[in-house]
Amino acid sequence: MKEEIQKQLNTTRRNQILDAAARVFAQKGFHPTTTRDIAKEAGIAEGTIYNYFESKAALLLGIFDRMSETARQDVDFLKITPGDIRTFLRVYFRQPLMALKSDNFELFRVIVSEIMVNQELRALYYHKILEPTLSISETIFQQWIDQQVIKPVNLKLTMRAISGMIMGLIVEYVMGDETLETRWEELPDFLADLILDGIKE
Amino acid sequence: MKEEIQKQLNTTRRNQILDAAARVFAQKGFHPTTTRDIAKEAGIAEGTIYNYFESKAALLLGIFDRMSETARQDVDFLKITPGDIRTFLRVYFRQPLMALKSDNFELFRVIVSEIMVNQELRALYYHKILEPTLSISETIFQQWIDQQVIKPVNLKLTMRAISGMIMGLIVEYVMGDETLETRWEELPDFLADLILDGIKE
Amino acid sequence: MKEEIQKQLNTTRRNQILDAAARVFAQKGFHPTTTRDIAKEAGIAEGTIYNYFESKAALLLGIFDRMSETARQDVDFLKITPGDIRTFLRVYFRQPLMALKSDNFELFRVIVSEIMVNQELRALYYHKILEPTLSISETIFQQWIDQQVIKPVNLKLTMRAISGMIMGLIVEYVMGDETLETRWEELPDFLADLILDGIKE
Amino acid sequence: MKEEIQKQLNTTRRNQILDAAARVFAQKGFHPTTTRDIAKEAGIAEGTIYNYFESKAALLLGIFDRMSETARQDVDFLKITPGDIRTFLRVYFRQPLMALKSDNFELFRVIVSEIMVNQELRALYYHKILEPTLSISETIFQQWIDQQVIKPVNLKLTMRAISGMIMGLIVEYVMGDETLETRWEELPDFLADLILDGIKE
DNA sequence: TATGAATGAGCATTCATTCAT
DNA sequence: CATGAATGAATGCTCATTCAT
Numbered sequence: 001m002k003e004e005i006q007k008q009l010n011t012t013r014r015n016q017i018l019d020a021a022a023r024v025f026a027q028k029g030f031h032p033t034t035t036r037d038i039a040k041e042a043g044i045a046e047g048t049i050y051n052y053f054e055s056k057a058a059l060l061l062g063i064f065d066r067m068s069e070t071a072r073q074d075v076d077f078l079k080i081t082p083g084d085i086r087t088f089l090r091v092y093f094r095q096p097l098m099a100l101k102s103d104n105f106e107l108f109r110v111i112v113s114e115i116m117v118n119q120e121l122r123a124l125y126y127h128k129i130l131e132p133t134l135s136i137s138e139t140i141f142q143q144w145i146d147q148q149v150i151k152p153v154n155l156k157l158t159m160r161a162i163s164g165m166i167m168g169l170i171v172e173y174v175m176g177d178e179t180l181e182t183r184w185e186e187l188p189d190f191l192a193d194l195i196l197d198g199i200k201e
Numbered sequence: 202m203k204e205e206i207q208k209q210l211n212t213t214r215r216n217q218i219l220d221a222a223a224r225v226f227a228q229k230g231f232h233p234t235t236t237r238d239i240a241k242e243a244g245i246a247e248g249t250i251y252n253y254f255e256s257k258a259a260l261l262l263g264i265f266d267r268m269s270e271t272a273r274q275d276v277d278f279l280k281i282t283p284g285d286i287r288t289f290l291r292v293y294f295r296q297p298l299m300a301l302k303s304d305n306f307e308l309f310r311v312i313v314s315e316i317m318v319n320q321e322l323r324a325l326y327y328h329k330i331l332e333p334t335l336s337i338s339e340t341i342f343q344q345w346i347d348q349q350v351i352k353p354v355n356l357k358l359t360m361r362a363i364s365g366m367i368m369g370l371i372v373e374y375v376m377g378d379e380t381l382e383t384r385w386e387e388l389p390d391f392l393a394d395l396i397l398d399g400i401k402e
Numbered sequence: 403m404k405e406e407i408q409k410q411l412n413t414t415r416r417n418q419i420l421d422a423a424a425r426v427f428a429q430k431g432f433h434p435t436t437t438r439d440i441a442k443e444a445g446i447a448e449g450t451i452y453n454y455f456e457s458k459a460a461l462l463l464g465i466f467d468r469m470s471e472t473a474r475q476d477v478d479f480l481k482i483t484p485g486d487i488r489t490f491l492r493v494y495f496r497q498p499l500m501a502l503k504s505d506n507f508e509l510f511r512v513i514v515s516e517i518m519v520n521q522e523l524r525a526l527y528y529h530k531i532l533e534p535t536l537s538i539s540e541t542i543f544q545q546w547i548d549q550q551v552i553k554p555v556n557l558k559l560t561m562r563a564i565s566g567m568i569m570g571l572i573v574e575y576v577m578g579d580e581t582l583e584t585r586w587e588e589l590p591d592f593l594a595d596l597i598l599d600g601i602k603e
Numbered sequence: 604m605k606e607e608i609q610k611q612l613n614t615t616r617r618n619q620i621l622d623a624a625a626r627v628f629a630q631k632g633f634h635p636t637t638t639r640d641i642a643k644e645a646g647i648a649e650g651t652i653y654n655y656f657e658s659k660a661a662l663l664l665g666i667f668d669r670m671s672e673t674a675r676q677d678v679d680f681l682k683i684t685p686g687d688i689r690t691f692l693r694v695y696f697r698q699p700l701m702a703l704k705s706d707n708f709e710l711f712r713v714i715v716s717e718i719m720v721n722q723e724l725r726a727l728y729y730h731k732i733l734e735p736t737l738s739i740s741e742t743i744f745q746q747w748i749d750q751q752v753i754k755p756v757n758l759k760l761t762m763r764a765i766s767g768m769i770m771g772l773i774v775e776y777v778m779g780d781e782t783l784e785t786r787w788e789e790l791p792d793f794l795a796d797l798i799l800d801g802i803k804e
Numbered sequence: 805t806a807t808g809a810a811t812g813a814g815c816a817t818t819c820a821t822t823c824a825t
Numbered sequence: 826c827a828t829g830a831a832t833g834a835a836t837g838c839t840c841a842t843t844c845a846t
Contacts, residue, residue, distance in 0.1 A: 009809095013809090034835085034836060034837080035836075035837060035838075036836080036837090044810075045811045045812055046811085046812065046837090047810070047813095047838085047840080048809075048810055048812095049838095050837095050838065050839080051810075055837080055838080056838090085401070109317045109318060110318065112313075112317050113318040114314070115376075116310045116311070116313050116314035116317075116372075116375070117230050117231075117311065122376060122377070125376070126377060126378075130376065130378070148402055149402060150400045150401055150402055151398075151401070151402050153395070153400050154387075156380045156384075157384060157387065157391050158395065158400065160370060160378065160381055161370065161391075161392060161395055163369070164367075164368075164370040164372070164373050165365050166369065167365075167369035167372055167373070168364070168367065168368035168369030168370075169361060169362065169369075171317075171365070171369070171372070172368070174317070175316075175326070176323070176327060177327070177331070177361065179357045179361060180361055183357075183358060186355075186358065187358070190355060190358050191362060194354070194359065194362055194399070195399060195400060196399050196400060196401040197399040197401060198395070198396060198397050199351045199352055199396055199397060200286070200397040200398060201349055201350060201351055201352050214826095235819060235820080236819075236820060236821080237819075240829095245827075245828090246827060246828040247829065248821085248823080248828055248829060249826080249827055249828070251820090251822080252827075256820075256821080257819095257820065432720075433634060436839085436840060436841080437840075437842080438840075438841095446806075447806060447808055448807085448808065448841090448842085449806070449807055449809095449842085449843080449844080450805080450806055450807070452843080453805065453806075457841075458841065458842090511720060512719070512720065514716075515716045515717070515719035515720040518715050518719075518777070524778060524779065527778070528778055528779060528780070532775065532778065551804060552803055552804055553803070553804050555802050556789075556793060558786075559782070559790070559793050560797065562772060562782060562783055563768055563793075563794060563797055565771070565775070566767075566768050566769075566770075566772040567767050567768035567771055568767075568771065569770075569774055570767030570768055570769065570770035570771030570772075570774070571763060571764065571771075573719075573767070573770055573771070573774070574766070574767050574770070576719070577725060577728070577729055577733065578725070579729075581759045581763060585759075585760060588757075592757060592760050596756070596764055596798075597797075597801060598801050598802060598803040599801040600797070600798060600799045600800040600801030601754055601756050601761065601798060602688070602752070602754070602800060603751055603753055637815060638815075638816060639815080642833095647831075648831060648832045648833055649816090649817085649832085649833065649834095650818075650819080650831070650834095651830075651831055651832070651833095652817095653817065654829095654830065654831075658816080658817080659815095659816065659817090
């Protein structure tokens with residue numbers, strides 16, 4: 001009983017801290033944010049942070065970990081493949097692109113920035129998000145190939161091209177590209193067509 | 202005359218410093234690198250750096266600026282459109298993908314990382330690289346459309362999808378993806394086919 | 403009755419804590435040891451320590467206090483003066499020198515270190531150990547003088563020289579001197595002769 | 604030329620910092636002293652300390668190193684052995700005992716305290732002071748033995764007993780013993796007699 | 805009494821930048 | 826222009842102690 005409650009409290013506090021950290025990181029960036037900032041935002045003492053997290057860097061890992069949980073669920077959802085390849089692809093594209101809510105916008109920048117440079121975070125991203133996503137996608141696309149709905153393309157490269165495209169578009173969006181900002185909603189359908197039909201006349 | 206020589210000397214010294222900075226940034230990352238590291242690598246005094254650059258951040262901008270010059274020349278080269286769309290696209294993809302020499306590899310990480318987070322650098326990237334590249338690309342692709350070689354697709358979105366794909370693949374490569382590492386050479390041709398023909402049977 | 407049991411329990415718990423503290427102090431030193439270390443070693447909660455001791459420093463005082471009790475008993479033992487001065491001196495030297503068991507070795511270092519620097523501990527040492535020891539020794543040696551077994555030397559200085567010699571040898575031993583380490587057992591007899599006969603031919 | 608001046612300046616600044624550190628350490632102890640205290644006392648910025656010393660601990664080592672230089676010179680002086688053993692011994696004792704000027708008094712406490720607990724400092728003390736002193740002393744005393752002025756005692760133990768006695772007396776003095784404080788001046792002569800003649804009637 | 809989460813003052817150290825020489 | 830010593834603000838993290846449960 002008591003242990004249960006303790007664990008609950010522990011999780012709550014952890015989330016409280018991660019929420020606060022996510023807010024300040026999003027606002028000021030990772031390096032410019034001080035642990036003092038985070039504590040103040042969370043309404044706790046600085047020392048308390050260290051009762052729940054190893055270091056400031058661990059906070060970013062923690063935030064990322066929570067996010068990757070959501071991502072994992074999204075990927076699972078894809079397994080329920082609909083009959084129509086075009087419909088499937090539209091959903092396939094819609095999910096990550098729309099996950100970029102304005103809330104996550106600035107945070108995303110900070111995390112991408114650190115992923116580039118922080119070995120641990122990079123490994124986490126690779127193994128918890130990129131690899132599983134690619135792996136599941138390959139399985140699904142293989143089914144389409146087997147059903148002769150799509151050509152027997154090089155799956156591994158195709159998956160990487162597609163996921164790279166998504167990642168790249170998000171980065172360009174984050175970069176402030178106006179075209180993408182105004183037409184973001186069109187993207188899923190547009191990309192589905194592009195990938196399926198190509199641009200050749 | 203003298204002024205000329207002065208200017209020459211100035212440029213040489215600036216480049217000497219930027220080269221040194223690029224090396225250490227690539228090795229240690231931007232934040233972990235100290236101005237002392239850079240001065241030592243360049244074989245000059247710390248103070249001297251500040252005779253040529255405003256700040257440590259200005260060094261990164263300087264490095265990036267030099268790189269974007271190269272990129273600009275690459276893009277110019279594309280204007281000499283060959284008769285064959287497939288050949289063109291292969292060249293189009295080859296350039297940025299192959300620019301990722303092992304030298305630039307780590308530096309790329311550092312720069313992407315800071316672009317995400319540094320407003321000034323981001324603006325520089327957007328206006329000196331992304332925007333011109335997109336703009337020129339649009340012009341070129343418009344010609345292909347006019348020649349009815351490719352479909353009358355939404356050019357702006359297509360350009361962003363393609364450039365995003367390139368950027369995203371580089372990021373995935375940088376991330377340490379093994380498939381991309383071993384098959385990087387195949388990518389230009391593969392992507393040309395993918396974009397032209399689509400994957401639908 | 404109940405009070406008696408309470409007191410017993412109290413003492414037991416105090417000793418449990420002091421034992422734990424002594425172990426970790428000996429292992430890590432006073433300053434590097436955290437109250438968390440002590441609590442863990444004692445198998446209790448950090449807060450519990452403060453139900454029995456004022457502060458971390460009080461723990462060292464407590465440890466020292468227990469040790470001085472032993473020392474006091476040793477000194478008392480000396481009062482039973484044997485007939486032979488040489489025998490007496492050998493015993494006199496043997497006691498403190500042999501008290502330096504390997505168990506106490508590291509702890510001794512820590513305590514000497516703090517005695518030097520901690521006013522309260524210093525007072526405790528001076529009044530509970532040094533002063534009584536000197537005082538009793540003076541009384542005993544006075545008897546030897548009265549019996550004309552030893553010269554009518556300046557007793558106060560002699561006592562301080564002798565006790566200082568013991569203390570200094572222990573410090574040198576603690577310092578890692580090899581000669582002392584290998585010949586420690588010979589010391590009591592050797593010192594007795596040295597002090598009694600001098601070195602002059 | 605310039606290098607010479609630079610070196611001079613460097614040494615001066617180092618000494619300025621060590622002097623300041625010695626004063627504050629003596630006053631507040633090692634651990635309670637902050638680098639800010641030292642900088643303030645030295646009239647420089649905190650960062651400047653780190654241009655000359657690795658760490659706060661290095662300051663203590665530096666102080667100790669300077670002191671050991673003096674000690675070394677004292678020992679060298681002893682080599683000029685006078686004809687009379689008693690005179691020699693009086694000088695032998697006088698030097699370390701009188702080196703304990705009131706200036707060094709509190710600093711001595713701090714250093715002894717840290718020597719007990721700091722491996723590096725302990726090694727420094729052992730190899731730079733204790734060992735050389737013992738070694739030279741043994742040589743000198745051997746001469747006295749050869750001249751049959753003193754008995755063929757166990758030299759190694761004798762030297763350690765004597766040096767220990769000095770160290771122990773200083774510690775007892777530092778401890779605040781009143782007898783030693785008032786009669787400190789008498790000690791050299793007293794100890795010479797004690798060691799030479801013994802106390803036996 | 806026992807607990808252990810919360811506290812927050814405290815501190816060594818770093819490093820971009822300045823400026824007298 | 827070049828130098829590099831001096832600067833001092835800035836910060837992540839620790840840990841003895843408290844106190845509500």
